[in-house]
Amino acid sequence: MNCRDFHVLLDSYLSDELLTETNHDILRHLEDCQGCRSAIEARRLVRTRLRSAVRTAPEFEVSASFKKRLQSELSGGRSRTNVRSGSFGWLNVTRGWALAAAGVLLIFSVGVFFTYTSGDDPGVAAGTEVLRTDSLPPDHLVNIAAVDHENCAVKHFADDPATTVAEVPSEFRGLAQVVSSEMKGLLKDCDLVDSHSCGYKGVKFSHVIMKNGGRVLSVLVTGESADPGAIVGRVKSFASPDYTVSSFDVAKRSVLVVSELDAGMNAEAAQLLAEPLKLHYERPRSEAPSSTALLLAR
Ligand SMILES: [Zn+2]
Ligand SMILES: [Zn+2]
Known part of the structure; x- marks a missing residue:
C-alpha cells in the first residue's frame, strides 16, 4: 500500500466498508x-x-x-x-x-x-486548535482534571486487566450509560471500568472511566467552568506531555475528556459527547412524588 492507495480507500476505511485484509494493509501503512x-x-x-x-x-x-x-x-x-x-x-x-x-x-x-x-504541522491533526497545558496556571480546571485522571484512573485501572464495572451507582447510571455507548461507537474494544465521584484540590467530579486496551480515558464532569464565557458545546483541547484534555461547557457544567489518545481523537471523543450530555443534563429528573401528591392519592 502506498499513500495514493491510502487516499483512495480512506473514506471506505472510516466507514468500515473494507475487507479485513485491506484494513490490515492500511494499519500497516499508517504505522510508518x-x-x-x-x-x-x-x-x-x-x-x-x-x-x-x-x-x-x-x-x-x-x-x-x-x-x-x-x-x-x-x-x-x-x-x-x-x-x-x-x-x-x-x-x-x-x-x-x-x-x-x-x-x-x-x-x-x-x-x-x-x-x-496541506497544513504545516503534520504532528497534530490540522484544524484542531490544541493549546498547551503549561500555558495555564496549575490550579486551572484543565490541569486539575489531568491530575485527577492520573491519580484516580491511570494509577488504579491502567495495569489491572481484570477490572470491569460490577454495578454503576444509581446517581451515575445515566451518565455512565451515555459515555459508554458513545465511546464504544468511537473506539473499538473499549469498556466501562468505573463510575464514581472523586476530586482534587477541592474540585468535585463525576468520573466515568473507560478503558481501550491498556489506555484509560476519563470523562470528568463538574459544576465549575473550565472557561467562563465559553461558547456552550465548543470543544477546546489542551496537550500536556502525557495527556490530552478536551473540554466543553454544557448545561451549566464543564465536561473534561482526558486520555492518551492523540489530540484529534480526544477532541472527537469530546465532540461526540457534547449533544448526548446536553440532553442528559437538561432532561428533567423524575422526582419522588411530593407529599401533596401522596395526600391526594390517599
Ligand atoms: Zn502514506
Ligand atoms: Zn475518580
Whole structure:
C-alpha cells in the first residue's frame, strides 16, 4: 500500500466498508506514514463536524406550516387528489433545495479537507486548535482534571486487566450509560471500568472511566467552568506531555475528556459527547412524588 492507495480507500476505511485484509494493509501503512496519519485524523474530524452540521442545519428542519399542511392533506381523504399532487410537487421543490444545501456542505467539507492536509504541522491533526497545558496556571480546571485522571484512573485501572464495572451507582447510571455507548461507537474494544465521584484540590467530579486496551480515558464532569464565557458545546483541547484534555461547557457544567489518545481523537471523543450530555443534563429528573401528591392519592 502506498499513500495514493491510502487516499483512495480512506473514506471506505472510516466507514468500515473494507475487507479485513485491506484494513490490515492500511494499519500497516499508517504505522510508518506520518502524513497519512495526519490525513486520517483530519478526515475523521471533518466527518464528525459534517455529521453534527447536518443534524443541526436549519435547512433540514421541516417548517411548522409545512407539517400542518401535510397533516391536513393526509387527513383530507382521497377526493382531494388535485390538492395533494400540488403539495407533493412542492415537496419535491424543497427536497431539491435540501440536496443543493447538502452539496454545498460537501463542497465546503472537501475544501476544508484539502486545507487541512496541506497544513504545516503534520504532528497534530490540522484544524484542531490544541493549546498547551503549561500555558495555564496549575490550579486551572484543565490541569486539575489531568491530575485527577492520573491519580484516580491511570494509577488504579491502567495495569489491572481484570477490572470491569460490577454495578454503576444509581446517581451515575445515566451518565455512565451515555459515555459508554458513545465511546464504544468511537473506539473499538473499549469498556466501562468505573463510575464514581472523586476530586482534587477541592474540585468535585463525576468520573466515568473507560478503558481501550491498556489506555484509560476519563470523562470528568463538574459544576465549575473550565472557561467562563465559553461558547456552550465548543470543544477546546489542551496537550500536556502525557495527556490530552478536551473540554466543553454544557448545561451549566464543564465536561473534561482526558486520555492518551492523540489530540484529534480526544477532541472527537469530546465532540461526540457534547449533544448526548446536553440532553442528559437538561432532561428533567423524575422526582419522588411530593407529599401533596401522596395526600391526594390517599
Ligand atoms: Zn502514506
Ligand atoms: Zn475518580
